[in-house]
Amino acid sequence: MRKIIIANWKMNLSITKSLEFVKKVKKTKHMVGIAAPYTFLCEMKKALAHKKIQLAAQDVARFAEGAYTGEVSAKMLKKLNCTYCLVGHSERRVYFAETDENVNEKIKQLLAQGIKPVLCIGEKASERNKKLTKKVLNKQLKKALQGVKNIDKVIIAYEPIWAISTFQKGKQKKSASLDDIMEVHKYIKNVLEKMSKSKGSKIKVLYGGSVKPSNSQEILSLKEVDGALVGGASLKVSSFNAILQSI
Numbered sequence: 270m271r272k273i274i275i276a277n278w279k280m281n282l283s284i285t286k287s288l289e290f291v292k293k294v295k296k297t298k299h300m301v302g303i304a305a306p307y308t309f310l311c312e313m314k315k316a317l318a319h320k321k322i323q324l325a326a327q328d329v330a331r332f333a334e335g336a337y338t339g340e341v342s343a344k345m346l347k348k349l350n351c352t353y354c355l356v357g358h359s360e361r362r363v364y365f366a367e368t369d370e371n372v373n374e375k376i377k378q379l380l381a382q383g384i385k386p387v388l389c390i391g392e393k394a395s396e397r398n399k400k401l402t403k404k405v406l407n408k409q410l411k412k413a414l415q416g417v418k419n420i421d422k423v424i425i426a427y428e429p430i431w432a433i434s435t436f437q438k439g440k441q442k443k444s445a446s447l448d449d450i451m452e453v454h455k456y457i458k459n460v461l462e463k464m465s466k467s468k469g470s471k472i473k474v475l476y477g478g479s480v481k482p483s484n485s486q487e488i489l490s491l492k493e494v495d496g497a498l499v500g501g502a503s504l505k506v507s508s509f510n511a512i513l514q515s516i
């Protein structure tokens with residue numbers, strides 16, 4: 270099955286390094302996207318013009334246009350040929366106090382411009398320890414997708430916060446177990462089907478959280494997993510290619 274693999278470069282690399290990276294990405298049958306920092310998007314658009322790699326942004330403004338210093342609108346991202354845009358990444362929720370309500374507004378802005386939102390959801394370690402994972406995810410999904418009409422155009426990325434390398438500083442980076450991933454993805458798909466009977470089953474659910482060449486094959490072979498959002502291991506083209514070629 271064709272999977273969706275999106276690199277999340279976060280605030281890393283440079284324009285020069287990103288263009289070199291693009292030249293070296295290996296061909297694959299899978300859908301590949303790169304979520305680059307805003308300032309790379311213009312050059313990346315040109316570099317990707319003849320490649321089967323989709324451009325993605327890492328965030329978007331929750332407003333359409335106007336006096337919002339420092340913000341970038343969905344319309345601006347559309348002009349740069351962004352196919353996808355991440356929303357609600359846990360780093361934005363934790364470091365920039367982003368709420369489910371903000372995420373909902375951003376999703377609507379993106380859909381109005383025909384950009385596919387990649388809605389990131391996931392529980393903290395403390396919530397997981399209290400067995401609150403499903404409750405947290407349910408709330409995040411319901412609030413972020415409230416009043417969203419083209420729900421089938423949204424992609425979900427399940428990223429347990431405790432498994433993302435950013436939040437594992439100093440510890441050995443570990444991803445969730447295959448059983449955890451399978452169970453949670455099934456649950457998410459179930460919630461989506463209930464929320465939108467006709468369209469819910471079409472929604473793709475990616476996994477993210479320390480996906481790397483040594484575990485990508487087993488994670489991406491799960492039928493419940495429609496792809497991956499890859500952070501740290503997407504910064505070197507050799508490891509990103511190894512992930513693409515592992516499936």
Ligand code: PGA
Binds near residue numbers: 428432435480
């Ligand atoms: P990671 O990041 O692969 O470095 O854990 C994933 C993400 O934050 O999207």
